[in-house]
Amino acid sequence: MTATTLHRLPDLVPPPTELPPRTAALRAEVRAFLAEEQEAGRWTPRADVWLSGWDERFSRELGRRGWLGMTIPEEYGGHGASALDRYVVTEELLAAGAPVAAHWIADRQIGPTLLRFGTEEQRQRFLPGIARGEVYFGIGMSEPDAGSDLAAVRTRAERVDGGWELTGTKVWTSGAHHAHAFFALARSAPRDEQHRHAGLSQFIVLLDSPGVQIRPIPLLTGAHHFNEVVFDRVFVPDDMVLGEIGAGWKQVTSELAFERSGPERFLSTFPLLVSMLGELAGSTGIEREIGGLVARLWTLRRMSLAVAGSLESGQAPELAAAVVKELGTRYENEVIDVARLLVATPPDPGAEGGFPRLLADAVLHAPGFTLRGGTNEVLRGIVARGLGLR
Amino acid sequence: MNAELHELAESIFGDAASNDTGFDAGVWATLEETGLARLTLPGEAGGSEGTLEDAAVVLAAAGAHAARVPLVETDLLAGWLLHTAGVPLPDGPLTAVAGELDVEGTTVRGELRRVPWARAAAGVAVLTGTRVVLLDPAAVEITEGTNLAEEPRDTVTVDGAAAAVVEAPDGAAAELRLRAALGRALLLAGAARAALAASVRYAGERVQFGRQIGRFQAVQQQLALAAGEVAAASAAASAAARVAADAGFAAPSTRLAVAAAKSRTGEAAGAVARIAHQVHGAIGFTREHDLRLWTTRLWAWREEDGSDAEWNTELGTTALAAGPAGLWPLITG
Ligand SMILES: Cc1cc2nc3c(=O)[nH]c(=O)nc-3n(C[C@H](O)[C@H](O)[C@H](O)COP(=O)(O)OP(=O)(O)OC[C@H]3O[C@@H](n4cnc5c(N)ncnc54)[C@H](O)[C@@H]3O)c2cc1C
Numbered sequence: 001m002t003a004t005t006l007h008r009l010p011d012l013v014p015p016p017t018e019l020p021p022r023t024a025a026l027r028a029e030v031r032a033f034l035a036e037e038q039e040a041g042r043w044t045p046r047a048d049v050w051l052s053g054w055d056e057r058f059s060r061e062l063g064r065r066g067w068l069g070m071t072i073p074e075e076y077g078g079h080g081a082s083a084l085d086r087y088v089v090t091e092e093l094l095a096a097g098a099p100v101a102a103h104w105i106a107d108r109q110i111g112p113t114l115l116r117f118g119t120e121e122q123r124q125r126f127l128p129g130i131a132r133g134e135v136y137f138g139i140g141m142s143e144p145d146a147g148s149d150l151a152a153v154r155t156r157a158e159r160v161d162g163g164w165e166l167t168g169t170k171v172w173t174s175g176a177h178h179a180h181a182f183f184a185l186a187r188s189a190p191r192d193e194q195h196r197h198a199g200l201s202q203f204i205v206l207l208d209s210p211g212v213q214i215r216p217i218p219l220l221t222g223a224h225h226f227n228e229v230v231f232d233r234v235f236v237p238d239d240m241v242l243g244e245i246g247a248g249w250k251q252v253t254s255e256l257a258f259e260r261s262g263p264e265r266f267l268s269t270f271p272l273l274v275s276m277l278g279e280l281a282g283s284t285g286i287e288r289e290i291g292g293l294v295a296r297l298w299t300l301r302r303m304s305l306a307v308a309g310s311l312e313s314g315q316a317p318e319l320a321a322a323v324v325k326e327l328g329t330r331y332e333n334e335v336i337d338v339a340r341l342l343v344a345t346p347p348d349p350g351a352e353g354g355f356p357r358l359l360a361d362a363v364l365h366a367p368g369f370t371l372r373g374g375t376n377e378v379l380r381g382i383v384a385r386g387l388g389l390r
Numbered sequence: 391m392n393a394e395l396h397e398l399a400e401s402i403f404g405d406a407a408s409n410d411t412g413f414d415a416g417v418w419a420t421l422e423e424t425g426l427a428r429l430t431l432p433g434e435a436g437g438s439e440g441t442l443e444d445a446a447v448v449l450a451a452a453g454a455h456a457a458r459v460p461l462v463e464t465d466l467l468a469g470w471l472l473h474t475a476g477v478p479l480p481d482g483p484l485t486a487v488a489g490e491l492d493v494e495g496t497t498v499r500g501e502l503r504r505v506p507w508a509r510a511a512a513g514v515a516v517l518t519g520t521r522v523v524l525l526d527p528a529a530v531e532i533t534e535g536t537n538l539a540e541e542p543r544d545t546v547t548v549d550g551a552a553a554a555v556v557e558a559p560d561g562a563a564a565e566l567r568l569r570a571a572l573g574r575a576l577l578l579a580g581a582a583r584a585a586l587a588a589s590v591r592y593a594g595e596r597v598q599f600g601r602q603i604g605r606f607q608a609v610q611q612q613l614a615l616a617a618g619e620v621a622a623a624s625a626a627a628s629a630a631a632r633v634a635a636d637a638g639f640a641a642p643s644t645r646l647a648v649a650a651a652k653s654r655t656g657e658a659a660g661a662v663a664r665i666a667h668q669v670h671g672a673i674g675f676t677r678e679h680d681l682r683l684w685t686t687r688l689w690a691w692r693e694e695d696g697s698d699a700e701w702n703t704e705l706g707t708t709a710l711a712a713g714p715a716g717l718w719p720l721i722t723g
Pocket of ligand 1: 051138141147172367368369371372377381
């Protein structure tokens, strides 16, 4: 073999994307607002805020300022901005460790999906509230026997007069106890072993519907984040079917490109990194470790921006999104390792804030980084498929 | 990306006989004919007035094909240094180095170590203190040496008249260092990609236990990890080229970008080479097999023009100086 016959690889990452200069003013505005909120003591920076920082006042305030539903067209209460403007706002929020959990899923995933697959009526019904930071959503994909293998979902959707009746159990539903609704993935046609991805559909389920039961599943910290959501013949009218019956798999995969590549996949621990720098002020001999984290972070941000640029131009780069998430979530664990090695302060889950609290939160939340949104093993499987190995 | 330029570069480097060692005169001649040898230099220096992003495309291809030509040295380093210093460029391949020399008038004396491709160069550009010196290879002594990939890294001993001695432009030392690191990062990203490509191809051909080894999940997971490293290396190197093209080498954002890119490609180099060899088994550990063309370059280049350790130290120093409040603006700046 000679170098002439180089095997062709798929593009693993889209070309570099530069933020348009106009975003500088937006960034400055968001930064000033966050500094003002923090000075007023309205919240304390925390690690993994997009999971745990539920603060409806804060979400509404962002909505009031036009920083939610940014890419939603104005006719639906949004701001018709570009994905790159939104990128700037979200990365500023995460870097500051601001409490964004309440609106996170609705703003990141539900809005774009409704725009892509929702009916006019569904858009008008939900999008304005999402953009105001008042309407919260969950994601109902996982089930007790369907985690990594989503094609195995068993929740049944049966055709009834005027709609569908859902029966089954969803688990690990983030924020279901606060959310107004979620997207439920269900089997609308019997399972066919030859076509495992066929017969799945998505439904918009209002979580206060009769027959819906929501039970907390405490995290290992005891915090209430997850839930089990049980459906017992829950009626979903035809006008709350999301997209096409039978196209659930295709819709879910396109949703995942939005979910996987965002800055939340490498900024969950950024407040800890910042706090570590404070703890290390004046120390020497640690530059190399810190620099290694900075190089990785800088690169991850560039990769994530490249995916955002590609999403903006209408593509859904599934492979690149999987790569960013896989690398990003491992980097987040490295931040914790370096913090532990360089700062000899034990984690303290009871502290108000600061390094001991950030370290405690990060360590206790770390197992979730490489699970949520698709495990790293599964993501590597997607990459292997992209390489043509399976 | 410039697709035409990419195709051109692929076709030029793809024709190279990669198993030889030493300077590839055939490829060099084609690079000169097509204007790629001096791609980013201005017309009056015999250049093609390309951008750094164009250079990124060509250098990634050069790295991927293990091209045996001093392209970074000629175009990004010596050509730039001599031209900005006002010294006319000699024809042919060039090389550049920063080092200590005693300079008195036009007489120079001293020794320069690990000069890339010195034995093949038509001119050696040296940045020494506040001067730019051009040495004629015929007037120096060259002791051959190599890097891990058997690429020339020669010792140049000079004691006599230089072809030119001029004042160095302001900031030349800092810019030369960044240019070299950026060029090296782009080559590294290309070589990492090629090592992965060779491994994916091999995993699809080699059969054990009755199936292609690429069908085993353990092998797939390893190759996916390598692909992540390749993606990071390519993204970092091409983003740094883009930042440098937009902001110029004097900008702090370019310094950060190039440091991150060289560090990240160096990190990726080790991981990709390790996985590539593991997947190839014993055959990849032989001289007969092409894999070494890329892996030895990955190991050599990650230490050149500032190792990842060196650039990480610089990045860490910058981050610590920025402090908690300055870290995020540093990353986004
Ligand atoms: C913090 C957090 C929030 C979440 N929020 C939501 C939510 O809001 N809505 C929702 O629907 N889900 C949610 N999830 C669920 C999440 O998507 C699943 O946990 C994840 O997809 C893995 O499924 P599982 O937990 O059933 O693990 P399993 O699928 O049982 O996997 C267990 C282990 O086996 C490995 N494994 C499984 N299959 C393979 C394979 N083919 N190849 C290699 N390895 C394999 C996995 O990588 C993992 O290491 C959340 C999870 C977390 C941790």
